[in-house]
Amino acid sequence: MTEYGKPVLLTGASGNLGRALTKALAARGWRLVLTDIAPFPDAVPEGCRFERADLNDGVTILRLAEGCGAILHFGGISVEQPFETVLGPNIRGAYHVYEAARREKARVVFASSNHAIGFHARPPEGEEGNGAKLDFDCQLRPDSFYGLSKAYTELMGRYYWDKHGVENVNIRIGSSFPEPADRRMLSTWLSYDDLCRMVAAAVTAPAVAHSVVWGASDNPASYWGRDHRDRIGWQPEDSAEPFRAKVEGRLGDPVSERYQGGGYTSAGYTREAFSPKGTFDLP
């Protein structure tokens, strides 16, 4: 859909995923406007420019987005932090990104996270294929302040689509690292290559409305089922499975092994200890 020739704004450009995207998309000839609160650590590719900015500074974010056909929103706090630390860059920042997109009639591709739904139980191992997988339209069940900010931003995308027709693709990223690091990532791993192809597809697809796509490679052990990948015409090409032997023995604590969000769910977990009513759960 994005009118060709338009530049694309990338927030969070100085992070690991931002750097990988910069490299991959610039190599395709995209003109990127890169921004981050931290300096860009690499050489800025030809045809791209970098400007340092704070996601809290809305007027500046709106200006950076001018003329852009899409915004790849990978900026903000990217791990669990105190609520106050998350609030500015992730909640206020989301608003600034969507206002920018509305002004530009630009599409948003948002680095959402499995932590927006992290408190769903994992499907029984080996049963993932039998209808136990989680579909995109499941209830949001954030597992952290970070996850709450991701869920909030997805809802902001919903709102801007419903009210203003701003299209957006929300990638619920599992674990995007050079390679899987523990057993859970056999389910959640997303290779950098698959990520970059997905982002490119999300930008160039003809129409996406408000879409949700699971951000995982073609992992046989994936927890996740239906989503809008057909809308953007993307299929993963990599798989975590070849790394099984290396990481299979790396398990977390019992709580983190029960829920999809892993260690984010068990960090500070007190439900069972504190609440005798913990055995009563929602259907």
Added chain:
Amino acid sequence: MTEYGKPVLLTGASGNLGRALTKALAARGWRLVLTDIAPFPDAVPEGCRFERADLNDGVTILRLAEGCGAILHFGGISVEQPFETVLGPNIRGAYHVYEAARREKARVVFASSNHAIGFHARPPEGEEGNGAKLDFDCQLRPDSFYGLSKAYTELMGRYYWDKHGVENVNIRIGSSFPEPADRRMLSTWLSYDDLCRMVAAAVTAPAVAHSVVWGASDNPASYWGRDHRDRIGWQPEDSAEPFRAKVEGRLGDPVSERYQGGGYTSAGYTREAFSPKGTFDLP
């Protein structure tokens, strides 16, 4: 569930619903800790006390909640306002309320809103009874920054239940006024009496986990179906229907008549005007 004898904290005590709740619950002998950023305009009932506080001031909110068995969270911005105006009292305020509840092992009863799901289409008139009603576990589709803050607070309740066992009842209030004021309120009206009975039920029910209850009286034209009212043992007793003749002719603009959120959905609505893709919608 609330251990008897414990006081109950009420935020937003100086607002219309807060005042109605104060009157009704104090009459039942509840000891209320009343708070608001504005002075309390009525006489403080015996057994209750009022302390002025800002929902942005977390340490003070936590202190007000000390020893309380439940928090009735009716405070914050209660209509659509600019994002920055909503952010502090509603988003940060929600965090403070839930931290307080976690500390006290108190239950939260939250004045959520139909505007958290306002962009769902209304059921065809006359068809509400035939499976076209919206159930509590529908997708969140906020219609405003205000609605986004309500959706966010519901998710925060979900999170505090999942991680910390903090019970919470989220009342998606339709239109709570002395009486219905337009045709839409034939579906969405919630009488003050039904509201007060619902809040009392939500506090005294033995176990509620994370619950969602539609905040409407027994209106034949209601848009809303299944919810957790059985968990709290509440049924509405009033109905908007007797007011039909008086308000039936009061319709809104076409957009507001299409969606459940009414005027909040059409305020600033630009999807169709701006986006030729407006005809493409999510299933």
Added chain:
Amino acid sequence: MTEYGKPVLLTGASGNLGRALTKALAARGWRLVLTDIAPFPDAVPEGCRFERADLNDGVTILRLAEGCGAILHFGGISVEQPFETVLGPNIRGAYHVYEAARREKARVVFASSNHAIGFHARPPEGEEGNGAKLDFDCQLRPDSFYGLSKAYTELMGRYYWDKHGVENVNIRIGSSFPEPADRRMLSTWLSYDDLCRMVAAAVTAPAVAHSVVWGASDNPASYWGRDHRDRIGWQPEDSAEPFRAKVEGRLGDPVSERYQGGGYTSAGYTREAFSPKGTFDLP
């Protein structure tokens, strides 16, 4: 120049000049977007709407300006106040207004002030006509923090014209009140009618670049000479002279009688008392 049919944003709508403009321009059939940090005290004219906003909230100001063909910037602190009080609404506010104008390719009509040049000496009385008048391209000589903010905003207009082609008309308002109140206003008075006609002319003129117009009626005793009134096709129609008998005896202190800015120049004036070098002045 303003494309016809476009609405016009008016900041400071709830002030005296804002209310006069609202009345006069709405009567011409203009569709006004009115805004102020204070509520609008009158009935909002048909075809107009009012939204409360803080000039510090840039993203909201940008949004209010959407689709507008012109911004009449009459908002902010309108008298001398401590620097910190002036900074937000007047300095930051000016930036937000100009960013909005750039985004909309809208023209700005700015309520500048004689206090941006208030430290120029008055021409000798009776000599105003003989080349002693001050021309628009005189040096800026602000007489207060308020005047500094006005001068700054004029320069911001210069910058946005030079860099971005944002047209702007800066009205250096003398004294705009229902009628002259002292002898100085025989020179500086601007009738509400002349003001409203000038603003209308400034909006509808075909091209204005960066213009400066003295905001005074056709006063024989005016201090001010050449400006860009021809660009906007405006001439004053009222005059302070008929009020001479009533106010001629109302003089200020010696310092305020010496300088164009009147009482703003003598408030806190310490040059002569503190500095023996006060007799040395710039040519």
Added chain:
Amino acid sequence: MTEYGKPVLLTGASGNLGRALTKALAARGWRLVLTDIAPFPDAVPEGCRFERADLNDGVTILRLAEGCGAILHFGGISVEQPFETVLGPNIRGAYHVYEAARREKARVVFASSNHAIGFHARPPEGEEGNGAKLDFDCQLRPDSFYGLSKAYTELMGRYYWDKHGVENVNIRIGSSFPEPADRRMLSTWLSYDDLCRMVAAAVTAPAVAHSVVWGASDNPASYWGRDHRDRIGWQPEDSAEPFRAKVEGRLGDPVSERYQGGGYTSAGYTREAFSPKGTFDLP
């Protein structure tokens, strides 16, 4: 004028110009109070002291200035940055510096910049000597938010002189680097030695009122004409001309070559692209 024996406050001491001034002035036996928001990277010369401070903290700035006979204001943001980044240190900071000077009856020497007038066209090459040069009393035409802050601070100096008799010298620095780096600097270069001699002259001159001096060495290709250098008794001794062969070929883009501010004027320049009225210019 400065009473001898009084110390001199230097803001921005840790920057390149601040360090050069510290070295040169301490060598003359001046007692300097050095301050910056960043640590001072060199050894603090004997008779001097360094205190870290934020220009936003007015009470601290006023205290640092106590007993000083002059303030060399070289602090603040020194390149183009987003408006919000510039606002605190440069606009609020200017106020704090001038309040300090008023309190101390100290003289201010301000590192203004050619970017306060950067949108004046360059004189035709080779014609600089023929009346085409720009005089100190030209219109302010800032080319950036940075330049706007410099123009604002000059006006604040004007105001504090007019109202309070605070003397100030505003050096409109061209390009102060170890040596010229491109063709434009053949006109704008100011050697460190010339800068340091000028600052010393500005402090020790008997009376300066509100003065403006072009901050360029004795460059044959200079754009700049009349100023107040005679008041401070300074003449440049260095020249950019010997570097001509080395840098003559280094040209900027067409916009930056047209205006005095160079690259600051073309950064983000959109007048011609956006505005068909761009051909209409002020006389």
Added chain:
Amino acid sequence: MTEYGKPVLLTGASGNLGRALTKALAARGWRLVLTDIAPFPDAVPEGCRFERADLNDGVTILRLAEGCGAILHFGGISVEQPFETVLGPNIRGAYHVYEAARREKARVVFASSNHAIGFHARPPEGEEGNGAKLDFDCQLRPDSFYGLSKAYTELMGRYYWDKHGVENVNIRIGSSFPEPADRRMLSTWLSYDDLCRMVAAAVTAPAVAHSVVWGASDNPASYWGRDHRDRIGWQPEDSAEPFRAKVEGRLGDPVSERYQGGGYTSAGYTREAFSPKGTFDLP
């Protein structure tokens, strides 16, 4: 000590004590600079002027104090409030007042409070005269966040005297109202007349260093003994005793009756309830 003819700055001018002082001191011919964050509700007496200011705005406070020979610091939050509400006006404000005093070599007369020492036990009734009274150099024992801010400001006065020779008189005001309102005020009452005479004495005394004076009228039941009243040459003339019959029966709760601070000590008091070690107390 205050050089005669110098004006005197009064903060908190719009409060009850501020208004009483304004009236009394203006009647003595003092030239007062009045300030408050709220408008001054009375006519400004001749020879005085009022400027609205926030105690948080240090540079403005310093400016208001210019040329003043004394600062009567009666501003800030004057009852118990949440910590965050007290912090700005009372803690930061104290710093601004003392910096102003240091700059002006002005004397500070501070409205301290018995709540700075409120947790001292009351002397046994009838035994006040027998050595059971509290002397000025007792330990500080604040009874509230308000009281802590008063104690802090006394210490700031101690510091500015020790380091900078700023003289200050700290009046530990008991209860300054038109007349006593309960039994405790038979001990703590300070008539407006006694207050005004004390303030006048504190300003005009030849030398005061850092002094503490109990702010109570000549009440037989006073809790308080030695202080520095001789330094300022003041003796109370009024007494609470004539009001005994009217108020003797008005007692507070047991905790408030035990401590000097009265109701401030019992508000939120939890020592005995929470701490079994409450019986262990400091000698």
Added chain:
Amino acid sequence: MTEYGKPVLLTGASGNLGRALTKALAARGWRLVLTDIAPFPDAVPEGCRFERADLNDGVTILRLAEGCGAILHFGGISVEQPFETVLGPNIRGAYHVYEAARREKARVVFASSNHAIGFHARPPEGEEGNGAKLDFDCQLRPDSFYGLSKAYTELMGRYYWDKHGVENVNIRIGSSFPEPADRRMLSTWLSYDDLCRMVAAAVTAPAVAHSVVWGASDNPASYWGRDHRDRIGWQPEDSAEPFRAKVEGRLGDPVSERYQGGGYTSAGYTREAFSPKGTFDLP
């Protein structure tokens, strides 16, 4: 008193004293919750965890303290800085620490400082043993903004003990470094080992109420006398005396040699220079 098995919160963990305490207390098997605004530079000992937090963020501080039996408050600004820099971490931070302690019924061990009483004169050398020593209940006489914040925090401890039964031990640390560095430290030095033993004693003592202990080793030249060390059952084991030869010749300026606070008292000292009344001192 602290119930055994409870973890202990340590603020300022990344500072020199914090690191020494971490090492020593973890070696005793204590479970420490470490926090600081800066990252922890060492390996986190087993049984401990580190979380980065800002003392300004009250809700986070309260959360870190959950379940802790004691709070060792060593965080905040630890040297003299401008008032505004000290205000947040030290004044607001103290409130957050004490609110946390009240909530947890935890004991506070506070790193107070000799700078809270630094303006007391040193006892005549050689006379320290003859009644000239300073006792714990001396007047507070802070010597810096830093010292004021320490005094304020001691008073906050007094208040929380008096009102809420929160026990606290205030260690007025002299000079805690690996070894004494100048002559003054022969009196004020506190070895790391003595510090760690004192902190451990303060936590484990059965009852401490509000206590003050001089933080110095067993130095013959100590300035300090009576305190509450018996309450916590601590005696110093090290002494500065063996270092006498090495440091005896290292004296400060005359002012710093006169007062206990040393260099903090002479920094910016102006009493004698500015105030002819400087010879008048309090008894």
